[in-house]
Amino acid sequence: MNEVLLDAVGISVRRRQWITLHPSDMAVGAGERVAVYGPNGAGKSTLLQALAGLLPLSAGTVAMGGEIVGKTLDALTYHRRIAAVFQEPLLLQGTVAHNVELGLSLRGVDRAERQDRAQAMLRRLKIDHLANRSVRALSGGEAQRASLARALVLEPEILFLDEPFAALDQPTRRRLVPEMTELLRERRMATLFVTHDIAEAASMCDRCVIIDAGKIIQDDPTEILLDSPRTPRVAEIIGHG
Ligand SMILES: Nc1ncnc2c1ncn2[C@@H]1O[C@H](COP(=O)(O)OP(=O)(O)O)[C@@H](O)[C@H]1O
Ligand SMILES: [Mg+2]
Numbered sequence: 001m002n003e004v005l006l007d008a009v010g011i012s013v014r015r016r017q018w019i020t021l022h023p024s025d026m027a028v029g030a031g032e033r034v035a036v037y038g039p040n041g042a043g044k045s046t047l048l049q050a051l052a053g054l055l056p057l058s059a060g061t062v063a064m065g066g067e068i069v070g071k072t073l074d075a076l077t078y079h080r081r082i083a084a085v086f087q088e089p090l091l092l093q094g095t096v097a098h099n100v101e102l103g104l105s106l107r108g109v110d111r112a113e114r115q116d117r118a119q120a121m122l123r124r125l126k127i128d129h130l131a132n133r134s135v136r137a138l139s140g141g142e143a144q145r146a147s148l149a150r151a152l153v154l155e156p157e158i159l160f161l162d163e164p165f166a167a168l169d170q171p172t173r174r175r176l177v178p179e180m181t182e183l184l185r186e187r188r189m190a191t192l193f194v195t196h197d198i199a200e201a202a203s204m205c206d207r208c209v210i211i212d213a214g215k216i217i218q219d220d221p222t223e224i225l226l227d228s229p230r231t232p233r234v235a236e237i238i239g240h241g
Helices: 044-051 075-081 096-106 111-124 140-152 170-186 198-204 222-227 232-237
Strands: 004-015 018-029 033-037 059-064 082-085 158-162 190-195 207-212 215-221
Touching: 004 044, 004 190, 018 044, 018 059, 018 190, 018 215, 033 044, 033 170, 033 198, 044 158, 044 190, 044 207, 075 082, 082 140, 096 111, 096 140, 111 140, 140 170, 170 198, 190 198, 198 222, 207 222, 207 232, 215 222, 215 232
Parallel strands: 033 190, 033 207, 082 158, 158 190
Antiparallel strands: 004 018, 004 059, 207 215
């Protein structure tokens, strides 16, 4: 791994009396793309939310660049340095351009720079022709492109993606997955990508973490994982079973 960007040590999450994430260690290197793969209910979203500071931890620490979130790095600053996209596009009212600029306004970026950056990102995601369209009048694929633009325009140090393609039809996914891979690669954007599609995990990510019943059961470069699942359960989960 390159220089460690995000470093979680012994993080666990408890929901009522259930432990939904058992104490886990996980690190993401600068520019690294890591997939989190596992069956439904395994704890993928829980792990992502715990790392992204969206869920209270019952134990452990998350550090970025060596600074512990909630201690030497305050939570608000951490949130400003990361971005997330979920299965459902997260768009408010107004036009696509307005939505893509919103995070930049909240960060105090002036109007001219905001417009330039938003326009460049819309162009990069091939939705510049939709800049002035209301977000309510978008197809699923267009709305998810707008959501990705909204997150990427912030130039986060790490991007959290929780099944962003899961609600899209197959042809749309087949276009978007390689495009996103290319974009993330060209920007050397550290990414944590939750998916329940092993082919997507393999095409987008260098490394893959397998989670089952709230436990990380393998964490390896994607090729190694696919060639040599460590246990019969991992083999079963990735479809070698
Ligand atoms: N808001 C919640 N309250 C209580 N339990 C939850 C909540 N969200 C998820 N869970 C439970 O936590 C476990 C892991 O869920 P989740 O992280 O959403 O799994 P995945 O994303 O892998 O499908 C599951 O058993 C699920 O039922
Ligand atoms: Mg989930």
